[in-house]
Amino acid sequence: MISKTMLSKANVLILDDPTNHLDLESITALNEGLTSYKSSIIMTSHDHEFIQTIADHIIEVSDKGSVDRAETTYDEFLNHDAIQEQVSKLY
Numbered sequence: 004m005i006s007k008t009m010l011s012k013a014n015v016l017i018l019d020d021p022t023n024h025l026d027l028e029s030i031t032a033l034n035e036g037l038t039s040y041k042s043s044i045i046m047t048s049h050d051h052e053f054i055q056t057i058a059d060h061i062i063e064v065s066d067k068g069s070v071d072r073a074e075t076t077y078d079e080f081l082n083h084d085a086i087q088e089q090v091s092k093l094y
Contacts, residue, residue, distance in 0.1 A: 018046040022053050051077065065093040 016037075022030045030053065037044060037057050048054050054061075054077040061080040063070045070089045072080050080086055 013042060015043045015045060016040070018044065018048075020048050020050075021046060022048060022050045063090055063093065067093045069093070 021033060025033065030050075034053060034056055044057065046057070058077055059075070060071075060073045061075060061077060062072075063080075070086060070093065072083075072086055075083075
């Protein structure tokens with residue numbers, strides 16, 4: 004289903020935990036496909052390595068607000084003290 008949507012040249016993909024229940028080979032194929040995908044991807048995920056590889060714009064959202072950080076990797080987002088101070092205020 005994801006492949007079909009990617010081939011349709013959709014402007015945006017919205018993915019909810021796309022690596023859930025996938026084996027390593029499937030995760031690798033998905034990762035490679037999404038890395039080369041030219042349009043926008045909005046996703047949620049619990050897979051740290053997947054986020055680190057795919058995401059370059061991180062937004063953390065809670066009922067108290069959001070923290071938005073563009074042009075950063077997930078590890079940079081997690082290790083940036085000022086960002087994490089903002090995140091801690093969300094919870």
